[in-house]
Amino acid sequence: MQLFLEFKSLIKKNIREYGMYIALVVICAFFAIMTKGNFMSSRNISNLISQSGYVAVLAVGMTLVLIIKWIDLSIGFVAGFLGALAAVLIVQQNMPMEIACIIVILAGIGIGMFNGFLVAKVGVPAFVTTLAVMLIFRGSLLEITGATGTIVIPDEKFNAIGNGFIPDIANVEGIHVLTLIIGMLAIVAYIISQFISRKNLKRYQFEVISMPIFIFKLIFISVLIGYIVWILAGYNGLSWTAVVVALVVVIYHFIMSKTALGRHIYGVGGNKEAAELSGINVRRITFLVFTSMGMLAGLAGLLYTSRQRSAMPTAGTLFELDAIAAAFVGGVSAAGGVGKVTGSIIGALVMCALPNGMKLMGVSISYEYIIRGVILVLAVVFDITTRKTKS
Amino acid sequence: MNNYILEMRGITKIFPGVKALDNVNFKVKKGEIHGLLGENGAGKSTLMKVLSGVYPYRSYDGEISLDNETQRFNQISDSEKAGIAIIYQELALIPELTVYENIFFGHEIKNGAFIDWNETFKRAVGMLKKVRLNINPAIKVKELGIGTRQLIEIAKAISKNVKLLILDEPTAALNEDDSINLLNLLRELKEQGVTSILISHKIKEVLSIADTITVLRDGKTVCTLDPKDRDFNEFGIIKHMVGREIENIYPPRLEQKIGDVCFEVRNWSAIDSAKGKQILHDINLNVRKGEIVSIAGLMGAGRTEFALSLFGNTDKYAVQGEMYINGKKQKFKHPRQAIDAGLAYATEDRKNKGLILIQNIKQNISIANLKSLCNMGVINENREIRATESYIESLNIKATSVAQITENLSGGNQQKVSVAKWLYANPQIMILDEPTRGIDVGAKYEIYCIMRDLVRKGMSIIMISSELLEILGISDRIYVMNKGRITGEIMTSEATQETIMQKAML
Numbered sequence: 043m044q045l046f047l048e049f050k051s052l053i054k055k056n057i058r059e060y061g062m063y064i065a066l067v068v069i070c071a072f073f074a075i076m077t078k079g080n081f082m083s084s085r086n087i088s089n090l091i092s093q094s095g096y097v098a099v100l101a102v103g104m105t106l107v108l109i110i111k112w113i114d115l116s117i118g119f120v121a122g123f124l125g126a127l128a129a130v131l132i133v134q135q136n137m138p139m140e141i142a143c144i145i146v147i148l149a150g151i152g153i154g155m156f157n158g159f160l161v162a163k164v165g166v167p168a169f170v171t172t173l174a175v176m177l178i179f180r181g182s183l184l185e186i187t188g189a190t191g192t193i194v195i196p197d198e199k200f201n202a203i204g205n206g207f208i209p210d211i212a213n214v215e216g217i218h219v220l221t222l223i224i225g226m227l228a229i230v231a232y233i234i235s236q237f238i239s240r241k242n243l244k245r246y247q248f249e250v251i252s253m254p255i256f257i258f259k260l261i262f263i264s265v266l267i268g269y270i271v272w273i274l275a276g277y278n279g280l281s282w283t284a285v286v287v288a289l290v291v292v293i294y295h296f297i298m299s300k301t302a303l304g305r306h307i308y309g310v311g312g313n314k315e316a317a318e319l320s321g322i323n324v325r326r327i328t329f330l331v332f333t334s335m336g337m338l339a340g341l342a343g344l345l346y347t348s349r350q351r352s353a354m355p356t357a358g359t360l361f362e363l364d365a366i367a368a369a370f371v372g373g374v375s376a377a378g379g380v381g382k383v384t385g386s387i388i389g390a391l392v393m394c395a396l397p398n399g400m401k402l403m404g405v406s407i408s409y410e411y412i413i414r415g416v417i418l419v420l421a422v423v424f425d426i427t428t429r430k431t432k433s
Numbered sequence: 434m435n436n437y438i439l440e441m442r443g444i445t446k447i448f449p450g451v452k453a454l455d456n457v458n459f460k461v462k463k464g465e466i467h468g469l470l471g472e473n474g475a476g477k478s479t480l481m482k483v484l485s486g487v488y489p490y491r492s493y494d495g496e497i498s499l500d501n502e503t504q505r506f507n508q509i510s511d512s513e514k515a516g517i518a519i520i521y522q523e524l525a526l527i528p529e530l531t532v533y534e535n536i537f538f539g540h541e542i543k544n545g546a547f548i549d550w551n552e553t554f555k556r557a558v559g560m561l562k563k564v565r566l567n568i569n570p571a572i573k574v575k576e577l578g579i580g581t582r583q584l585i586e587i588a589k590a591i592s593k594n595v596k597l598l599i600l601d602e603p604t605a606a607l608n609e610d611d612s613i614n615l616l617n618l619l620r621e622l623k624e625q626g627v628t629s630i631l632i633s634h635k636i637k638e639v640l641s642i643a644d645t646i647t648v649l650r651d652g653k654t655v656c657t658l659d660p661k662d663r664d665f666n667e668f669g670i671i672k673h674m675v676g677r678e679i680e681n682i683y684p685p686r687l688e689q690k691i692g693d694v695c696f697e698v699r700n701w702s703a704i705d706s707a708k709g710k711q712i713l714h715d716i717n718l719n720v721r722k723g724e725i726v727s728i729a730g731l732m733g734a735g736r737t738e739f740a741l742s743l744f745g746n747t748d749k750y751a752v753q754g755e756m757y758i759n760g761k762k763q764k765f766k767h768p769r770q771a772i773d774a775g776l777a778y779a780t781e782d783r784k785n786k787g788l789i790l791i792q793n794i795k796q797n798i799s800i801a802n803l804k805s806l807c808n809m810g811v812i813n814e815n816r817e818i819r820a821t822e823s824y825i826e827s828l829n830i831k832a833t834s835v836a837q838i839t840e841n842l843s844g845g846n847q848q849k850v851s852v853a854k855w856l857y858a859n860p861q862i863m864i865l866d867e868p869t870r871g872i873d874v875g876a877k878y879e880i881y882c883i884m885r886d887l888v889r890k891g892m893s894i895i896m897i898s899s900e901l902l903e904i905l906g907i908s909d910r911i912y913v914m915n916k917g918r919i920t921g922e923i924m925t926s927e928a929t930q931e932t933i934m935q936k937a938m939l
Contacts, residue, residue, distance in 0.1 A: 246818050246835065301810045302803040309800050312789035319744070319778065319786055320801040320854070321769035379791050 122358020154336015225271025580611030845876025
């Protein structure tokens with residue numbers, strides 16, 4: 043009973059942090075039942091993760107932008123355009139795919155710097171800047187795909203980024219061994235890091251959750267990771283997309299939680315004037331955040347184009363909305379200053395699980411848009427109401 | 434039947450932890466000009482906010498009656514309907530609209546569903562005549578000077594058939610001519626039967642025009658004077674304004690060695706870039722090692738702007754002049770450079786410009802000096818926590834842990850966090866802007882002790898304060914600022930409240 047009460051108050055207090063996990067579990071359970079298990083099949087989960095890669099990458103960048111209280115509406119068509127640029131470079135210029143990818147990422151950084159320059163140095167509101175840039179790259183995308191329409195990419199090495207899987211080290215029938223090993227390492231790393239952080243918290247007399255709940259949390263997350271890894275290992279193993287996303291998340295999570303740069307970003311989001319008076323160069327931070335967003339838009343463009351094995355004139359449509367929604371679902375505050383990269387990844391999975399599940403259920407595309415819109419609004423309503431009850 | 438148009442009886446208004454108004458009685462006779470005086474924080478604006486319904490009925494104790502009728506205002510529009518109009522220091526005109534649109538903004542003359550522009554224009558001309566303004570009503574307000582705008586505000590008030598006109602520091606931003614003009618207008622309005630309340634820091638001005646003067650101090654009515662009273666003069670009124678009993682609320686002065694000049698500005702001038710107006714004129718000031726120097730002055734004297742302009746806010750202020758720290762000439766392009774050079778500025782506006790309220794104590798204390806905690810850009814959190822804990826202990830910050838969100842701290846503890854943040858940046862010269870505003874007496878005493886302790890360890894402090902007693906109680910030397918200029922420099926041992934006040938209100 044005591045345990046149950048603590049559990050209840052824990053959920054209540056941390057509803058902002060756990061909300062998205064609950065949402066994800068509820069959505070998955072719902073679709074699993076409605077599709078008679080198809081949704082949770084190895085094949086579909088593997089697909090879902092590969093499909094959501096570009097949204098996840100964009101959501102990570104958007105998290106930073108939203109934390110400092112700006113928005114970037116350009117990233118959809120910037121990603122679309124940059125993906126098409128990769129196709130043009132590989133197909134029409136016969137460039138090796140590695141060099142094409144580097145050029146695309148650099149171009150993304152350049153576009154991000156342009157946005158950042160206008161917002162941070164010139165002082166044009168990001169809404170206007172990025173809306174204009176979105177139009178520019180929507181046009182540019184049409185222009186470079188215009189001659190041929192869709193550009194099909196025959197380069198299998200490039201297409202593997204979105205469709206391929208990591209190689210295996212041993213040959214066991216039906217099981218991807220390397221994936222299993224990575225999964226187990228991840229679980230061990232998670233458990234160790236949790237114990238260390240708990241010890242530290244206790245040392246400084248922070249409030250910690252009670253041991254049984256702590257163990258429960260550990261088991262729950264471990265089983266969750268283990269289950270997903272098991273499903274993936276039963277199919278083709280870990281996809282390259284998952285690896286790319288994981289790398290991005292680890293790097294950005296580290297920057298945001300452990301470095302001075304991350305602190306400065308949260309500081310600017312929490313109170314711009316106080317941050318400036320505390321010696322933080324708000325313009326520089328703003329510029330950097332938009333630059334990182336541009337870089338990630340380039341990466342997202344590569345993931346998407348590779349996944350589709352082609353560049354299309356419509357690529358990039360509403361990507362920015364999915365990224366914004368993913369960030370809000372993932373606990374980023376609409377008032378700025380609050381949000382986690384890891385949360386936004388869960389948000390991205392939610393935003394991709396919805397259309398995926400609905401397709402399996404045979405729901406028409408029109409409802410898909412409506413439901414995505416509703417989810418976006420709900421996420422922000424959730425944010426505002428939970429913030430209110432706190433104060 | 435009495436001849437009071439307004440009677441406020443037994444008004445008490447309590448904010449969390451502070452009694453802003455304590456059983457205030459305030460009566461205004463019909464047809465008079467009534468001056469309301471008091472130091473900053475004496476309760477003048479709170480009283481006017483109670484009167485105008487900003488603080489709704491029931492959020493205070495006491496009774497208000499207007500024309501012998503008891504009033505219960507729940508919002509500003511209620512008091513407006515009853516015939517009370519307040520003109521605030523910050524004018525409420527809309528710059529992009531024309532004069533006639535502004536005069537009838539919010540109470541438009543309608544013909545059915547539509548605005549009757551002809552009638553509006555005609556009446557606006559009449560209103561402008563009443564306030565003796567000879568301008569084209571079709572001109573946009575943004576093209577007019579501040580003095581003219583003030584008169585338009587009054588025209589707007591009169592157009593609502595105002596019974597009681599309240600002016601909050603109407604001449605604070607006006608030049609001499611405009612001020613005289615405005616005061617003459619008040620006299621004329623009085624002849625036309627309009628009663629007005631004049632809130633002002635300019636005592637001479639109030640004396641020249643008011644029929645009655647009420648002085649507030651510490652949320653209480655001190656006295657109500659008319660020209661027959663012996664104290665109806667500048668010195669008499671200053672005495673009432675500041676003459677509270679002095680409690681022992683300052684730590685004792687210790688013998689202390691004051692060193693050489695470590696901070697100096699010469700011919701410092703600044704232009705507010707947003708307004709395009711010069712706000713600081715030829716300021717010369719110096720601070721010695723181990724010294725507490727105060728900058729006294731009224732609100733709007735330019736003290737905060739001075740501090741901000743020193744601190745490298747080049748976006749907001751274009752500065753001229755020279756600054757020396759330990760004899761070395763300095764020029765800051767960003768607060769970062771100022772901090773690195775050994776300067777710190779703890780703002781008066783803790784909530785909006787000082788702390789990041791959604792973050793915890795630890796994050797707030799370390800933010801100005803994260804560099805010292807970092808190894809290749811990675812924060813050493815253990816060291817951060819230890820540093821924070823040492824400040825919680827040494828400054829006696831009352832908090833549950835280093836991870837407590839600063840929003841949930843009391844004002845005094847927030848101020849201590851703000852001080853800790855700047856101590857952690859390890860400055861040589863600390864500028865404290867209104868360090869005790871809005872905090873209770875106990876916490877004030879602790880802040881004073883901290884300041885004394887810091888200068889004993891060799892730091893120098895520039896304190897900006899509006900509280901004269903605080904300035905006299907804590908500082909070694911006092912500069913007085915008025916309208917962006919230093920109007921006096923006094924050793925505390927030779928200063929009295931009256932001498933400071935006089936220089937502040939020249």
